[in-house]
Amino acid sequence: MPFHFANVLVFAAIAILFVLGSLVGGHFLRPHNPTAEKEMIYECGEKPIGQAWYNFNPRFYLIALVFVIFEVEIAFMYPVASVYRSFIEKGQGMLAFLEIFVFVAILAVGLAYVWAMGDLEWVKGLKQDVLKAAREAREQPRKAA
Amino acid sequence: MQGFLDNLIRHFGHDPATWPWTQFVYLGGMALFAFAVINFAAITAGIFSWAERRVAARMQSRVGPNRVGPGGFLQWVADAVKLLTKEDLVPAEADKILFRAAPYFMMVGFACVFVALPFSHRLVIADMNIGIFFIIAVTALIVVGIIMSGWSSNSKWSLFGAIRSAAQIISYEIPGGIALMIPVMLAGTLSTQGIIRAQGGLPWQWFVFDNPAAFVAFVIYFISALAEGNRTPFDLPEAESELVSGYNTEYSGMRFSYFFLVEWGNMWVMSALATTMFLGGWQIPGVSAATLDAATGGTAVALELLSLAIFVGKTLFWVFVVMWLRWTLPRIRVDQMMNMCWKYLVPMSFAAVAFVAVWMLVVHAVPALGLVMRAIMFVLGVAFTVFFVYRTAQNIRDTGDKFDFTSNW
Numbered sequence A: 001m002p003f004h005f006a007n008v009l010v011f012a013a014i015a016i017l018f019v020l021g022s023l024v025g026g027h028f029l030r031p032h033n034p035t036a037e038k039e040m041i042y043e044c045g046e047k048p049i050g051q052a053w054y055n056f057n058p059r060f061y062l063i064a065l066v067f068v069i070f071e072v073e074i075a076f077m078y079p080v081a082s083v084y085r086s087f088i089e090k091g092q093g094m095l096a097f098l099e100i101f102v103f104v105a106i107l108a109v110g111l112a113y114v115w116a117m118g119d120l121e122w123v124k125g126l127k128q129d130v131l132k133a134a135r136e137a138r139e140q141p142r143k144a145a
Numbered sequence B: 001m002q003g004f005l006d007n008l009i010r011h012f013g014h015d016p017a018t019w020p021w022t023q024f025v026y027l028g029g030m031a032l033f034a035f036a037v038i039n040f041a042a043i044t045a046g047i048f049s050w051a052e053r054r055v056a057a058r059m060q061s062r063v064g065p066n067r068v069g070p071g072g073f074l075q076w077v078a079d080a081v082k083l084l085t086k087e088d089l090v091p092a093e094a095d096k097i098l099f100r101a102a103p104y105f106m107m108v109g110f111a112c113v114f115v116a117l118p119f120s121h122r123l124v125i126a127d128m129n130i131g132i133f134f135i136i137a138v139t140a141l142i143v144v145g146i147i148m149s150g151w152s153s154n155s156k157w158s159l160f161g162a163i164r165s166a167a168q169i170i171s172y173e174i175p176g177g178i179a180l181m182i183p184v185m186l187a188g189t190l191s192t193q194g195i196i197r198a199q200g201g202l203p204w205q206w207f208v209f210d211n212p213a214a215f216v217a218f219v220i221y222f223i224s225a226l227a228e229g230n231r232t233p234f235d236l237p238e239a240e241s242e243l244v245s246g247y248n249t250e251y252s253g254m255r256f257s258y259f260f261l262v263e264w265g266n267m268w269v270m271s272a273l274a275t276t277m278f279l280g281g282w283q284i285p286g287v288s289a290a291t292l293d294a295a296t297g298g299t300a301v302a303l304e305l306l307s308l309a310i311f312v313g314k315t316l317f318w319v320f321v322v323m324w325l326r327w328t329l330p331r332i333r334v335d336q337m338m339n340m341c342w343k344y345l346v347p348m349s350f351a352a353v354a355f356v357a358v359w360m361l362v363v364h365a366v367p368a369l370g371l372v373m374r375a376i377m378f379v380l381g382v383a384f385t386v387f388f389v390y391r392t393a394q395n396i397r398d399t400g401d402k403f404d405f406t407s408n409w
Helices: A002-027 A059-089 A093-116 A128-144 B002-011 B022-059 B075-084 B096-116 B131-152 B156-187 B192-197 B212-228 B253-278 B289-294 B297-326 B334-365 B367-399
Strands: none
Touching: A002 B022, A002 B075, A002 B096, A002 B253, A059 A093, A059 B156, A059 B334, A093 B334, B002 B022, B022 B075, B022 B096, B022 B253, B022 B297, B075 B253, B096 B131, B096 B253, B131 B156, B131 B192, B131 B253, B156 B192, B156 B212, B156 B253, B156 B334, B192 B253, B212 B253, B212 B334, B212 B367, B253 B297, B289 B297, B334 B367
16 A cells, blocks of 8 residues: 555655756756846737736635535545445445435535525626615606706 | 566575565566556557547548658657757736646656557556546545646636546546446456456457447447547537637647647557557457456467457557547537436436446346347447448449548558
């Protein structure tokens, strides 16, 4: 068993050396004369406007949060899945099935909740209530008059 | 591989359990194998880059690279030499440390997959007991590399591409991960070799034809793998028409080549994984795994090579399908991509897991039902394949397509 995981370390080390080796080796082959234009950020030929490090659309963070929840549940489910067959062969199939069923049901309820809350909608247009409020706000002065 | 090294030590007259240099031989052997496998991956990625351009050219009725070497085969070597001699630019306003570090993360995430990925009956670096789980875990390093490269570039195109790519890869990891759970349930092990052993050489012994849910899981896995490898129709992270090149816009030369090495190498990984999990892996039709274990001498070598050829053949077929899809389907929109994942594939994969859990109980109670279902699935599969080939042949007849391999090759 330590042998198997030692392999992972060795592979990671060799992969790093592979990249490093080719970059260092290439250093003697490639030219190196940077100019201000070459070092500029590419923005379709124009001078870049400002930095790219600014606030980003929050829907990506929502997806990331949903992902974390589901991925953790999957990580918990893999061991159950791998022993399911041996449980069936021992005659405890129903127990293992209920176990898996509870897992899947929790995940499914989570998915249904996220779906119902509208977090899976990618195009978040202005919702009807927001539009209605805006319309009412516009019509308010007219009614008052 | 440990067995091989042990035999090597015994061959020189030492006992691996007591010989003090055993650990060093192990380390040296691991390093050699790692170097060989990473070079194999790099060379396959290079050859795929040539093959993809030839396939694309064939599908679009143009010539493709045909100048360097026979049929342009050495094009990828020329490309590698060109990339090696290109100037390595780091933008002045980039986060230089992260910018330089990103390709390492990509390569480590990509190389570590090969530790648990089998090639043939005996040829696997380490038959881990958590094999498939390990593969799912280390591929996540590639996302880290993508985000690092996109953010550190300080370029808007790179940032958009990286964030999109991250959102896409992590989203599709959910259905892909759940779909891969089904072979694990059917085989009762996480080891990649164990999953292949639980299948058989003949198509109706493969997990893909085990039951309808397993077939659905295969399709879900394949779609997810396409999305995780940023392949068309899910190549939004590097949508050339809107994001220039996505997360690797600012990269050049050798550093840039690693992103594409990983992308093309991933085609091998996803196809080999599909072969392992669903399509019987290296199993030889009519030869059981026990026969393979027991074989000695010349028979063993012949069977080993045959199993290797079968595994590579199946894998290359799916690599071709991936290329085929790229030149057939248009790119989909971001919202369609997200809808497809969360509203179709995730519920379907849950349903498939629940179905397989019930099905395994049913088959345990009435074993004959399992055989009947395998037979039905296999017949349906053959019927579909025959229909597909028939329609394709008819299309070729109707449009008068000719295979012109001589003048343009």
